[in-house]
Amino acid sequence: MFDFVAAIFGAYDSDNARRLIRDFLLLISKKNSKSTLAAGIMITALIRNWRHLAELLILAPTLEVANNCFSPAAGMVRYDEDLTKLLHVQDHKRTIAHRTTGALLKVVAADSDTVSGKKAAFVLVDELWLFGKRNGAAAMLAEATGGLVSRPEGFVIYLTTHSDEPPAGVWKSKLEYFRDVRDGRITDPKSLGVLYEFPEAMIEAEDYLDPANFRITNPNLGRSVSQEWLEDELRKTLTGDGEEDKQTFLAKHLNVPIGTRLRRDRWRGADYWADAADATLTLEEILDRSEVVTVGVDGGGLDDLYGLGVIGRCGETHDWLSWNKAWVQSDVLDLRKDIAEQLKDFKKSGDLVLCEEPTQDVEEISAIIAKIHEAGLLPEKFGVGLDPCAISALIEALAALGIETEANGGPVCAVYQGYRLSGAVWGMERKLKDGTFRHAAQPMMDWVVGNAKTEQKGNAVLVTKQVAGKAKIDPLIALFNAYMLMSRGPVSAGGGMNDYFKSLAGAA
Template sequence: MHTTEDQPRFACPDWWEKLQACETPMADVPLNREKAAKALAFFNRLRLPDVPGNPTLAEACGDWFRDILCAFLASEDPDTKQRLVWELLCMVPKKNSKTTYVAALGLTALFMEEAPNRQMLIVAPSQNISERCFGQAQLMVQSDHKLAEIFKVQEHLKCITRRKTGTQLDVKTFDTSIVTGEIPILTIIDELHELGKAAKATRVMQQIRGGGITKQRGQVLMITTQSDEAPAGIWRTELDKARAIRDGKAGASPIMLPVLYEFPREQQVNQDYWRDQQNWKCILPNLGRSIDPQALIDDYENNGKVNKETEQIWASQHLNIEIGVGLGGDGWSGALHWSSCIDGSLTGLDALLARSEVCTIGIDWGGADDLAALYVIGREKRTKRWLGWGRAWGRNTVFEQRKSIASRLREFEQAGDLVVSATGEEQAASAAEICKRVADSGLLPEQAGIGLDSAGIALLLDALEELKLEQPLVQAVAQGWKLQTAISSVPLKLEDSRFLHGDQSIMSWSVGNAKQELKGSNYVVTKQISGAAKIDMLMALFNAAMLMFQNPEAKQEAAYQMLVFG
């Protein structure tokens, strides 16, 4: 067992032991007992509107959600008497009644709030989900005549108002203009993972959280299943933050309480483990309540196991298995360790050059409807660790022809990791300039310092030649099974923290997208295997790695040190 003494706030080192014991996987939170009792009393009297007999939540709801309710609405620092939980992220698989429960929590919060004329929000990613959420809350009110006296329901506005205070609970579909006027004192976001696919979701979250720095402050509860794609955007950010808090790696006093129903990474990549139906109960808190155990097994056997793709999606939704973490055995093996090899000081190319004794550059070029990518690997002085940084380019046609990933590409553009160019010549010139910067540093070897996939590189070769970057410095790198050394050996460096990177979101996305396949005696990662998902940055990394494995020496490393450090 893990000790919980002297842990940062909301750290829960024994979360897996709690899940195995069918307990709520969250830290112990000090409560205002009077508030908690009042919240529970109201919540428990609410009735499930879509279940025969309309049982009360006292009968039908699992204790796991009551733990969440009390922690969110009644947390209190025993010394300062101030609220502790300002944000809460719950990740729980499908069919655990999360939409119904958060509708009930919203009503409970509305009943508990005594401040007049405030605003509360429940935000859903689609109209269907928002209508269901509002419908559940509306029917809960209508099924109890006493509640109908307390609340006024306006169906056309999807709004419920507490008559005594005038405070409103609005149910809305996600939109970039959703937050207008007064900042909500409480916001519930259903299916947060869907916002990872939405453009400008980060900006909307910042607007919602704007109330957190006012005197009245504002609470945010996020509840979701795992994504059926590799986590991205705001979902990737919030999930990583929640895991860091849970694991005690996010500072001493976070404001978010994580409640994550998921297997540890080791079990997620172990197919035999998560396919064992005896282990499912650990992460399905409503098993036997809203989830019929036999129906779940039948659905998996008849629908989830049709092929590898359907099994991946089924497992991501019903077991919270993260796509891109070796699911189904076909994710690139390095993905498991990528997020543990972040070096926050690697903020850009200059930081990498300053720490390196030699560099290699890998490039994977693309056409008008594709991305082009460049990745620099530096071998660190003294430690000999590898350091990584990259950049990608795309034309406007990429956004038109790859609409399913357009919002993500815009996020990478805003982060500065993706450059949108008007023409192929412009992006080739931009990439060549980066190569020139590294060459001028003296850190490239005389031969085999820039490695290219030879497909479609005419414009790039012209741009490199204009800057006097030619053979033998520039060389083609064989693709397919001949990249086996990089595909298999880079994960070993990541596992031992011998490869560090600056946590570029586009690179994490590319790593998560990659699929590997055993052909003969070699593992292969190609764009064909990985499908429509973009892996250009990773392919560029492989090209740079193949050159670095040759143990190169810098052409003018000593001269560069004198130039940089005087």
């Protein structure tokens, strides 16, 4: 704690009144005195500030978090005689004023109206992960920190625990940036991240479950954090039935990020998904390398993602190569605020399209399928697999491009859902494990695969929207649809069957 504080206030050029390190991120497990630290830093900044009528801001995502920061700050003043003379606390406004300079520390619960027009030189943002769930949070924080442009003595500090969901929005972008600075991928001497995280290898090995390693993300262990309590609660959590409780405990008390490998009811393919990534794969690359291609589509109502999955069988290695894309109506950002920031992230990465027109999804999906068809890579039959529900618009669009349904002698067919997809669910996880299924390393699909939950029904296993709940899995279902068709061992309409498959056909 004191090293962190020393870095904040020591990185200052007093001759030129200029802060040498302006941006800080402290990622630390819950109950390591984070709110007390926030209060102490900002009280110190209020005392050391020389600018008259300066504004200092503690920005919290909720009223409860704001009160958690204000209470220790007010307490520090009230329980010190000298500070009581120097500073004036107003509880009803959550403000602390410097009696000499007129500088004012405000603790506010954030919204666009609260931060509009702020001219704060010193800003502390508490629980940044919660801002990641807010639609428009990046613009809000930009407004709150904009005053530093004319106040070079200022700083911005982000304090946070890990999110209980995969990082999204402004939290995801800040976390990735400070990790890159830490790891040397970005050179930025004006930013300092202090990130109490387990190395990736320890997460893979689940070393965070060893009580001897609790200290790694709990530097205040033995002080404000009880080793005995952590051990007891971890044992209760791991033996309980609440999967979300387990994720939340690991994220909050051990800073284990939520990902594809943590849930026990996860789809087993998630265990091998990361290892199957190939960032060189694009749609064009798959078309160039493949002898045959199958396509899967999954779309529902206007609240759903419209998912497209493409699988190509490599002409040289016979590996299956996959690529995905999704579309969503733009008003879903307002209807589904809980995932709006994640959807915006996927738009930036190019995996998701926010439709400006209602028919944009169907038009662009049919154009991609037509491109594959024109390349001669679709099978004559069973080349495009669709969920038979709510697909009439796509069937009509494909027919207009000369791509007919199975009944009319074309490659478009129905792929029935539910337990009938078990072959794809089991088959894909096996090919992921043995290394013969590769995917395009798309952030959206990492999220989707992490959302996928399974349910046993008799001898079948289901990965369904109902089981996944509010989280979206449509692009994965689309990939399962394409998998079902590729598992038939198809031959492209262009005759692209290599010698290996010709020999199998001859033997048959």
